[in-house]
Amino acid sequence: MNPWLRPYDDLADDRSLASNMEHVPATVGQLSQRSASLASLELEHFLNEIFLSTPNTLAIARKILNRARLHIETVYSDAAAYREKMFDYRPDSFSVLPMCLTGLAGVGKSALLKALKRSLDVVSYVDVGMGYKTVIRPCIYFPVCSHGSVSNVTRSIVAQFIDPAVEHAAHDRPSTPHESRRPTGYSMNSQEAAKWLAFRDGTGVILLDELQFITHSETANTLATKVIYATGYIGPPLVFASNYDMVVRIQRRGQQDRDRLLTDPAVLRPDSLYHTDDVESWQRYLRACVTVSGDALAPDFDYFFEEIHHMSYGLRRKTVTLLSLAYGIAREHSRNTATIKDLRDAYSSQNFSTHRLDVEALRNIDANGGRNPRARIDGNSSSSLICPFPEAQADTFVRQVAELGRQTLDLSNKATLSAYSPKERSEYKASGGVVETAADEKKKRKAPTTRRPKKAGELIAGTRDLLNSGSRRKPTMK
Known part of the structure; x- marks a missing residue:
C-alpha cells in the first residue's frame, strides 16, 4: 500500500468525503442578552461557518x-x-x-x-x-x-x-x-x-x-x-x-x-429550484441555519424556501446577510425571533440594496436566456454576473422558462390582491402576506416638489400688483 495515498483513500466514496467536508457550528446562544446590532453580527458570524455539501x-x-x-x-x-x-x-x-x-x-x-x-x-x-x-x-x-x-x-x-x-x-x-x-x-x-x-x-x-x-x-x-x-x-x-x-x-x-x-x-453554481437534488440541498441548508441560530430564526423558514431563494438567488453570502438583517429588524421591534415578515422587510431595506440589485439583475439575465439585455443593470457589470463558460442550452432554457413563469405568477398574484376588499387585504397582510397592489404603489409615490419657474412677464406683473396694493402681505404662521 502506498502510504502517500492514505489521505485520499480515506475519502474514496462521496459519503465519507461529504462527512469530512461538512461543518455545522454549535448553536449560538444568549443572543437575546446582547444589543440588537451585536447580536445580528454574531448570528452572521455563526451562519457563515456553516458548510453543507451539494x-x-x-x-x-x-x-x-x-x-x-x-x-x-x-x-x-x-x-x-x-x-x-x-x-x-x-x-x-x-x-x-x-x-x-x-x-x-x-x-x-x-x-x-x-x-x-x-x-x-x-x-x-x-x-x-x-x-x-x-x-x-x-x-x-x-x-x-x-x-x-x-x-x-x-x-x-x-x-x-x-x-x-x-x-x-x-x-x-x-x-x-x-x-x-x-x-x-x-x-x-x-x-x-x-x-x-x-x-x-x-x-x-x-x-x-x-x-x-x-x-x-x-x-x-x-x-x-x-x-x-x-x-x-x-x-x-x-x-x-x-x-x-x-x-x-x-x-x-x-x-x-x-x-x-x-x-x-x-x-x-448556486442551488437551483429546478432540480430535486438542489432543492433538497437548499432546504437542508435553511434548516441548518435555523438550528444554528437557536431561537433567533423562526422554525418554519424552510417552508418558505422558494421565497428565500427568490430573495437571495440561492447565494450563500446573500442568504446569510438577509437572515442576519431580518433578526436585527426583529430585535428593533422588541422580538427575539425573526419571522418571514422580517425577512421581507430585510430584503426591501437599504442595507440589502446592493445585494437586491444583484439578485434582480441575475433574475433578469435568466429571463433573457442567459444574456444581459443591457451592458449594465443598476450599475452591475455584466462580466461579473454572466458565466464566461457557456452552459448547455437546455439548462439555460429551463431557467428562462422558470423565471418567466415566476414573473407571470407575480403579476397574477398582484392582480388577485388588487381585487381584495379592504378587509380581505388587511387579513392577508396580518397573516404575513405582502400587499403591493397598483393602488398602494400609487399612494406611496410622492407628488413632484418642483414647479415651473416663473416667466419674466409674470414676475413683473406680480411686482406691479404688490406695489399698487400699498401694503405687504404679512406672513402667516402655520
Whole structure:
C-alpha cells in the first residue's frame, strides 16, 4: 500500500468525503442578552461557518481529489524512489493543466476550498528508511489577496511548509544542517524552494483562492496570469479560484494562455429550484441555519424556501446577510425571533440594496436566456454576473422558462390582491402576506416638489400688483 495515498483513500466514496467536508457550528446562544446590532453580527458570524455539501460541490471536490491522487501515484511510487529524488527533484512544468474554479461572488468558492483543505488537513508521517520520517502534507491552501508580486506569493506559499512542531516530530534523529535550514536560507529562489518542499511533504494539490484580489485594476490581468504560471510550476496540480470578471480578463489574453489556464473550468453554481437534488440541498441548508441560530430564526423558514431563494438567488453570502438583517429588524421591534415578515422587510431595506440589485439583475439575465439585455443593470457589470463558460442550452432554457413563469405568477398574484376588499387585504397582510397592489404603489409615490419657474412677464406683473396694493402681505404662521 502506498502510504502517500492514505489521505485520499480515506475519502474514496462521496459519503465519507461529504462527512469530512461538512461543518455545522454549535448553536449560538444568549443572543437575546446582547444589543440588537451585536447580536445580528454574531448570528452572521455563526451562519457563515456553516458548510453543507451539494451535488455540485461534491462533484468539484471529487474532480480535485482525482487530480491530486493521480499526481501522487505518478511521483511517489515507493520509499526508495522518494529517497533518490529527495535532493534532485525536477517537476515537469504543468504536468497537469491548472483547474479554474469560478462562480458568482458569494456562491461559496472559498468555503468549498476551505472544506476540502479541512478534509485533507491530517498531518501524517512516512518512514522512508535510514532513520528518517517525512511528513505528508496533502494540501496547501493559500488566499492570494493583495500580495503585490509573484515572488511574494511564492514566498508566502513556502512559509506554509515551515511548521517547527511538525518538522521536529518528523525526525527520529537530529536534523542535518541541510535539513534544518529554512527555505529562505537556501541557495535557490522561493519558487525552487517551494518545488522542493512540495515534493518533500508529499503535497498533492495547491489551492489558490481569491485570485481576483491580486490586482485592483479592472483591466490588468498580466500579474494574475504570472501568479498562476508560477504556482503551477511548483509541481502539484493547481486549482485557482476566481470570480467571473477575472476569468473574462484572462480570456482576453493570447490563445496560448487560454489553452493552458482556462480549458478545464469548474463552475460552482448556486442551488437551483429546478432540480430535486438542489432543492433538497437548499432546504437542508435553511434548516441548518435555523438550528444554528437557536431561537433567533423562526422554525418554519424552510417552508418558505422558494421565497428565500427568490430573495437571495440561492447565494450563500446573500442568504446569510438577509437572515442576519431580518433578526436585527426583529430585535428593533422588541422580538427575539425573526419571522418571514422580517425577512421581507430585510430584503426591501437599504442595507440589502446592493445585494437586491444583484439578485434582480441575475433574475433578469435568466429571463433573457442567459444574456444581459443591457451592458449594465443598476450599475452591475455584466462580466461579473454572466458565466464566461457557456452552459448547455437546455439548462439555460429551463431557467428562462422558470423565471418567466415566476414573473407571470407575480403579476397574477398582484392582480388577485388588487381585487381584495379592504378587509380581505388587511387579513392577508396580518397573516404575513405582502400587499403591493397598483393602488398602494400609487399612494406611496410622492407628488413632484418642483414647479415651473416663473416667466419674466409674470414676475413683473406680480411686482406691479404688490406695489399698487400699498401694503405687504404679512406672513402667516402655520
